[in-house]
Amino acid sequence: MTTGPGIGAHAVDLAVEPFGWFLLAIFVIGYYFIAAEEKYDINKAKPALFTGTFMFMLLGVYYAYNGLNFEPFDTEIAHLILEIAEIFFFLFVAMTYIEALIERNVFDSLKEKLILSGYDYKKLFWVTGILAFFISPVADNLTTALILSTVLITIEKDNKAFLVPAAINIVVAANAGGAWSPFGDITTLMAWSSGKGHFIDFLFLFPASIIGWGITAFLLSKFVPEGHPKRVENAEPVHIHHGGKVIIGLGILTIALAVIGKQVMHLPPMWGMLFGLSLLQLYAIKLKKHHDHDIQIYKSVSKIENDTLLFFFGILAAVGALHFAGFLAHAVQLYDMFNPTYVNIGVGFLSAIVDNVPVMSAVLKSNPTLELSQWMLVTLTAGVGGSLISFGSAAGVGVMGKLHGIYTFGSHMKFAWAILVGYIVSIVVWYIQFDVLGLYIKY
Incomplete structure (x- = not known):
């Protein structure tokens, strides 16, 4: 019998029972179909949702059949629903704001400026990378990567010598930019x-994130060809619709409210985000009444990528089932057996293979006793490590879809060495800053 974090009574350690290994097999099979979504043409949200919900259904049947005490089961479910709801509603608001900005032509305006800039390939490579690094901390890495990869394919449709390193640069920059902001990646939000x-x-992860990405970008830039993309002739000018700039301001205010709510008022981040959503809705009414501009806020809500939200629900539920079954209580022993730094570096490599969301969820649920510096390291490695393989992060998967047949697993792996160098440099910067110099806030 064992007691996991957040469980009030003792839960059966199923990790030593045949039924527990049956649950683990279901998780592995389910994750195979998640990872092989392109092969089977199945959106990863479907096997994720099935796997996560099915595993808890089986646990419920097991507890009922064996006449076990349901108190730990009920407590685990309650904690899991709370955890998922916080992430779910946070992402719901963030994605609504993004859709509202898209509807107001904010991102189309940015795209047009880059298309008409007249930049050569090398300048476009650096500009899109810098934008990815600094937009992702606010807009999240997946949205940032999708927007900028759309810019790439709009500017240049045929030159793979430019598109491949530029696409990799965007993925790495978006993931690195997301690693130092609680809003930039689901893993940092979870932590x-x-x-x-x-x-x-x-924010103290900024030096490791930007230097690591900068090294990778410098190495990739050596493979970017000379020359200019073809100019777009007779393109219609794109302007930000009325209210677009105000919505940008409301978005920044919403993020500030989420931070203040969490740090000062002990409210979950989703609370400040939902309050910010109410401000957006009220502004939409004002815009309609006084300026006769309808930003169609409910239409923006309907465009939210529900599959993304359901994927997170499913995968977090599946990891929660493994946690309740006792597997993560055994996995956490790795932190006692080895130096936590080495384990956290390994988490980065595992994130590239498995995807950083379930890996980070597993680490958080196992809840090892770590110093702040080590929690920052695992946040860095889980975020940045996902770039090592094309499908290791949501950003990479998104860009593979946008640049289908151009940015592929194979084309990514040709430059994986450059990403690995940047990953190692990020860890070295973390080590010097956190372990050697102690340049972070100690509580």
Whole structure:
């Protein structure tokens, strides 16, 4: 019998029972179909949702059949629903704001400026990379990568010598930019929501993130060809619709409210985000009444990528089932057996293979006793490590879809060495800053 984090009574350790290994087999099979979504043409949300919900259905049957005490089961479900709801509603608001900005032509305006800039390939490579690094901390890495990869394919449709390194640069920059902001990646959001660090603590990862990406970008830039893309002739000018700039301001205010709510008022980040959504809705009414502009906020809500939300629900539920079954209690022993730094570096490589969301969820649920510096390291490695393989992060998967047949697993792996160098440099910067110099806030 064992007691996991957040469980009030003792739960059966199923990791030593045949039924537990049956659950693990279901998880592995389900994750295979998630990873092989392109092969079977199945959106990864479907096997994720089935796997996560089915595993808990089986656990419920097991407890009922054996007449076990349901108290730990009920407690685990309640904690899991709370955890998922916080992430679910946070992403719901963030994605609504993004859709509203898209509807107001904010991103189309940015795209047009880059298309008409007259930049050569090397300048476009650096500009899109810098934009990815600094937009992803606010807009999240997946949205950022999708927007900028659309820019790439709009500017240049045929030159793979430019498109491949530029696409890789966007993926790496988006993931690195997301690693130092609680809003930039689901993994950092999870760590922040779990109380593994204050908002400002994640900002101390900025040096490791930007230097690591900068090294990778420098190496990739050597393979970017000379020359200019074809100019777009007679293109219609794109302007930001009325209210677009105000919505940008409301978005920034919403993020500030989420931070203040979490750090000062002890409200979950989703609370400040939902309050920010109410402000957006009220502004939409004002815009309609006084300026006769309808930003169609409910239409923006309907465009939210529900598959993304359901994927997170399914995968977090599946990892929660493994946690309840006792597997993560055994996995956490790795932190006792080895130096936590080495384990956290390994988490980065595992994130590239498995995807950083379930890996980070597993680490948080196993809840090892780590110093703040180590929690920051695992946040960095889980975020940045996902770039090592094309499908290791949501950003990579998204760009593979946008640049189908151009940015592929094979084309990515040709430059994986450059990403690995940047990953190693990020860890070295972390080590010098956190372990040697101690340049972070100690509580």
